[in-house]
Amino acid sequence: MTALLQVENLVRRYTLPRPRLFAAAPMLTVLHGIDLQMPRGGSLGIVGESGSGKSTLARTVLALDRPQAGRVVLDGNDLFALSRPELRAARRHIQAVFQDPYGSLDPRLRVGRIVAEPVAALEPGAGTAARRERVAAILNAVGLPGHAAERYPHEFSGGQRQRIAIARALITRPALVVADEPVSALDVSVQAQVLALMRDLQASFGLAWLFISHDLSVVRGITAQVAVLYRGRIVEQGATAEVFARPMHPYTRALIDAVPRIGRPRALPPPPPAEAALRGCAYAARCPQRQARCLTEPPALSAGDHAAACHFPL
């Protein structure tokens, strides 16, 4: 059986501003050859600290951003090899929910119009009555009252707005939804409600979530599988429960230890200044397990269901 999503050797570099007029523009490599796989109906969490490349990965998987190398294959279709009309057709099957429930909904439009927008854009054949019916059904599925369609985004709370964004993502019945920090802007109590809704929708819609968060506790509660990203590389992946119970990579261990507990907040040490001369492990400058080999030889991701990229796993 083919995977729903297959990400192969994804490389994304950004060109930075030239330091001087005639100097070469420096490049920043943000994704260093990412490989991922997701089954239909699965859930995969991507965790990592700020700047690790999570949103870049999300945008690339959504084909909003073009990589320098690698493939994103959704349901057997290589997204970057599709023609424009083919990509438009594929977009029905992959939708997004972003962090900001305030900025992502057009304040001038009624909720019904916002939620129906992907249908209007991606299924032009759908009639007005059918569209209205689908909006009512999807608003009901995300726990909003029917009259929500007639109202404007500012009339809703942050959690309700994120439900509206989820309704808009689900109305085309996608097979995969990429959610980039979908609850990070919400209060903790509201976060729990939205996460419970997302979990329910995964089952009732048979959809897959690619769920991105810097917050481990959020990913822990909602995804079956997890991949840990460090400076654009996957350093550990496996079943979420297994990775959290028995982390193999020192960075995963540090992330778990850094989750603030009441009265004992801890922060990760600052990242190393530059990776220009990096030959060995990208984590070496911060790693308490580091040995000589780590400085010269980059560790590859090990084989197996629970894998880590480390010469001396825990």
Ligand SMILES: Nc1ncnc2c1ncn2[C@@H]1O[C@H](COP(=O)(O)OP(=O)(O)OP(=O)(O)O)[C@@H](O)[C@H]1O
């Ligand atoms: N358009 C761009 N041009 C240049 N550099 C960029 C661009 N977009 C992102 N970057 C850089 O790429 C790196 C990864 O950024 P990205 O937004 O993917 O990280 P992130 O893991 O989503 O972080 P956060 O948790 O803060 O959202 C960062 O160093 C960022 O500064």
Ligand code: SF4
């Ligand atoms: S390879 Fe070496 S430096 Fe890198 S995480 Fe493992 S022990 Fe630490």
Ligand SMILES: [Mg+2]
């Ligand atoms: Mg981000």
